[in-house]
Amino acid sequence: MKIVIDARESGTSTGRYIDKLVEYLHKLKPDYEFVILTKSPRVEYIKTIAPNFKVIESNYKEFTFAEQIGLLKQINGLRADLVHFGVTQQPVLYRGKTITTIHDLTTARFTNPDKNWLAFKFKQQIYKWVIKWVARKSERLITPSEYVKRDVAQFAAVPASKIEVTYEAADKIEAKPEPLGPLVNKQFIMYVGRAQPHKNLKNLVEAFAKLKSYQPKLHLVLAGKMDDNYRLLQKYVINRDVNDVVFTDFVSEGELRWLYEKTSAYVFASLSEGFGLPALEAMAYGAPVVSSNATCLPEINGDAALYFDPRNVSDMAVKIKMVLESPEIANKMRQAGPKQAAKYSWQRMAKQTLEVYEVTLK
Numbered sequence: 001m002k003i004v005i006d007a008r009e010s011g012t013s014t015g016r017y018i019d020k021l022v023e024y025l026h027k028l029k030p031d032y033e034f035v036i037l038t039k040s041p042r043v044e045y046i047k048t049i050a051p052n053f054k055v056i057e058s059n060y061k062e063f064t065f066a067e068q069i070g071l072l073k074q075i076n077g078l079r080a081d082l083v084h085f086g087v088t089q090q091p092v093l094y095r096g097k098t099i100t101t102i103h104d105l106t107t108a109r110f111t112n113p114d115k116n117w118l119a120f121k122f123k124q125q126i127y128k129w130v131i132k133w134v135a136r137k138s139e140r141l142i143t144p145s146e147y148v149k150r151d152v153a154q155f156a157a158v159p160a161s162k163i164e165v166t167y168e169a170a171d172k173i174e175a176k177p178e179p180l181g182p183l184v185n186k187q188f189i190m191y192v193g194r195a196q197p198h199k200n201l202k203n204l205v206e207a208f209a210k211l212k213s214y215q216p217k218l219h220l221v222l223a224g225k226m227d228d229n230y231r232l233l234q235k236y237v238i239n240r241d242v243n244d245v246v247f248t249d250f251v252s253e254g255e256l257r258w259l260y261e262k263t264s265a266y267v268f269a270s271l272s273e274g275f276g277l278p279a280l281e282a283m284a285y286g287a288p289v290v291s292s293n294a295t296c297l298p299e300i301n302g303d304a305a306l307y308f309d310p311r312n313v314s315d316m317a318v319k320i321k322m323v324l325e326s327p328e329i330a331n332k333m334r335q336a337g338p339k340q341a342a343k344y345s346w347q348r349m350a351k352q353t354l355e356v357y358e359v360t361l362k
Contacts, residue, residue, distance in 0.1 A: 001361055002033045004080040006071075008058055009087055010042040013194070014103060016277070017144070017168055018086035019049070024350030026050035032357070035078055037071075062089040063123065082361055084353075085138075088131055099360060100134050101142040102152050104274030104295075110198040112229070132156045139360045142353065144168050144275040147296035166352045167300075169344035170280035177261055178254030182246065188219035189290075189320060190263045192256060192278050195222070195229035200269040200292070200310050202236055207269075207316035209242045215324060219244045223251050223259060260285035264330070265323045268292055269310050276300050280344065283337030288323045288330050290316075304333065304340035 007022060009015035022036055026049065037058035038046050046055045060071040072091035075083060085100045108128045112120055135141060135156035141163040143149045153160040189208070195201055201222065208220040224230060226249045237245045251259070260266070266282035268291040276297050279289050283304055291297050292310035306329070308319040323330050 001081040004035045004078055004083045006085045007036050007038040010038045020346045021350055023049040024346050030354055088134055092133055098138045099140045100138040104148050105151055106198050106272045140356055142166055145296035145299055147299055148274050164356050166349045167344050168275050169346045170284045170341045173253050173257040175254035177258040179258050180255055186219050187264055188221045189265045189267050190221040190259055191267055192223040194224055195233050198272045200271050201233055203313050204269040206313045210317040219246055221246045223248045225250045260287050263287050265290050271310050280341045284341040286334040288333035290320050290323055302340050304336040
């Protein structure tokens with residue numbers, strides 16, 4: 001039987017899920033013919049991690065007519081027994097048997113200030129409709145947490161029994177630690193990722209500003225490729241006259257590992273996550289994690305994190321201060337973090353996904 005996996009997101013932050021799924025499915029040596037669809041720059045990578053799977057170029061951009069028409073034609077031509085879409089975006093008129101992974105509903109609930117407001121709102125309404133349509137027409141759904149499972153079931157009015165949770169996992173960085181020169185011998189707290197509004201970084205900056213009165217030499221490191229949202233945040237920091245906020249731009253794997261290993265605390269201020277992978281990655285390297293209590297984060301991080309109300313700047317500052325000023329609390333978290341991260345496994349995720357395929361194909 002032939003299973004097609006839509007891996008057009010390969011190489012993006014969301015696409016790490018699909019990359020790991022393909023890699024670990026291949027290791028399981030399943031008795032199916034797998035065809036992986038991905039964009040041109042990722043074809044060779046997919047062939048490297050899954051040499052026994054067939055890899056085909058599919059350069060249809062998400063949220064376009066090309067996706068709705070061209071991708072539909074391509075998939076129909078493959079005559080698949082099952083298609084797994086790694087994200088919600090897909091040809092809505094495809095009539096074959098499908099499984100869809102819905103990572104979260106963040107895009108349906110938050111705006112993006114670096115986009116044209118009117119155009120974004122129009123696309124957002126379409127996206128909400130697509131989520132509901134896809135959730136209903138897919139044979140099965142996959143989510144990365146129980147929180148998202150409940151959220152999708154309620155939002156799309158589908159039975160929870162239709163949804164399978166397959167937790168993701170934190171990767172060990174193979175590169176050797178590579179120091180960031182300006183931060184050597186400096187005390188800092190950090191965040192890594194994008195700067196969309198739901199990441200709540202303005203409140204993190206405000207909490208950091210409060211901490212500076214107690215910790216005048218403390219730095220806040222915001223690691224992520226500079227884009228329009230980060231530039232907006234940078235202007236906010238300048239206008240608020242907050243010192244010692246470091247925007248790293250893109251960091252290498254070695255630099256990221258060094259940051260995780262040296263940070264006094266990893267702060268995850270997010271208002272909405274489907275899984276929250278960076279916090280687990282930080283835990284894997286022994287970084288104390290101070291986290292928002294929103295959405296799935298308590299579910300994923302368990303007792304290994306210290307939680308705050310993400311809309312309460314004072315609460316955030318107090319919880320970070322507790323970690324910075326109490327070696328006992330910090331050491332306890334440094335010991336608990338790696339154990340929490342070790343509970344998750346990409347291999348288990350792939351095995352559970354294969355079981356979903358098998359049930360669906362019966």
